[in-house]
Amino acid sequence: MFGAVLLIIDTLRQNCLAFAVTQPVPRRPGRPSVLDTRAVSVGALRLWTDRGFATTGWNDLAGATGISVRTLLRHFSSRSDIAWIGVAPATERLRDALVGAAPEDPPSVVVRAAIVESVSRDPRIHELAPAWLRLIASEPELAATAPRIYRPWIDTLSGYLADRSHGGPAAIHRAIATAYQSATFAALIEWAESGARGDCADSVDRMLRWMDPHLPG
Structure with a gap:
């Protein structure tokens, strides 16, 4: 008799555990x-x-x-x-493109392709890009925060340059990465001010081809 009671209790316990596992957890009200x-x-x-x-x-x-x-x-x-808000995702795309590049490719080609890849080709983003670029270019408060915002982007690129150069001053790698960031932003501003025709990533590619001679390959 006592054994049968224990068996019933154990069965009930297992059923309760199964019920608890299979039931969805109710969502708390509040912010998503x-x-x-x-x-x-x-x-x-x-x-x-x-x-x-x-x-x-x-x-x-x-x-x-x-x-x-x-x-x-x-x-x-x-x-x-x-x-x-869009700079962090762009930095992630830049990092992924640099990590995925073939080691035998010339740094100049890798850097330009990675930066172009970091520029979003999402049509919804393109709709907002001209107004966003004009806002960034015209607001002193936003311009003042640009060095802090772009630091991870520049650090990512300068780290790649340091790895590929196998030496050289860190300040030089950072200076080159900063120059690429400035050229990229200048290309985007030029694209917006000229009527935002075509793909802004293509405008960045055309601009950065002028930078190719400054890197090996």
Whole structure:
């Protein structure tokens, strides 16, 4: 009798465990686990285009994006971080392209191809790019934050150059990487100001071909 009771209790315990494993965990109410950064950038860019960057605050951004001030501050430490939201993904694309490059390819070809690959070809991004570039170029506050924002991008490229050169001053590698970043941004600005015709990545490729003689190969 006692053994039968233990068997029943054990069976019930196993059923309860199975039920607990198979039942979905209820979602807690509140903010979504993933923030739609593109929606944030679209709403913010439209607001800044209409009213200017310097004259808008967090409450304005909350109204334009439909996201609470508290949630925005949880994800962005400053308004400029929203404006520069596309640089981190571009840095990841640059890093992936450099890592995946064939070791026998000349550095000049690898660097140019990797930078072009880092420029998004997403049509939705292209729609926003001209207005974003004009905003970046015209707002002193955003221009002042550019060195900090682009540091990981420059570090990624200078690290590759150091690995391929097998020596040489680190300052030289960083200077070359900074020059490539400046040329890339100049190409994007030129593309936007000339009417944003064609693919902006192609404009970057044409600009960077002028940089090829400065690297081996």
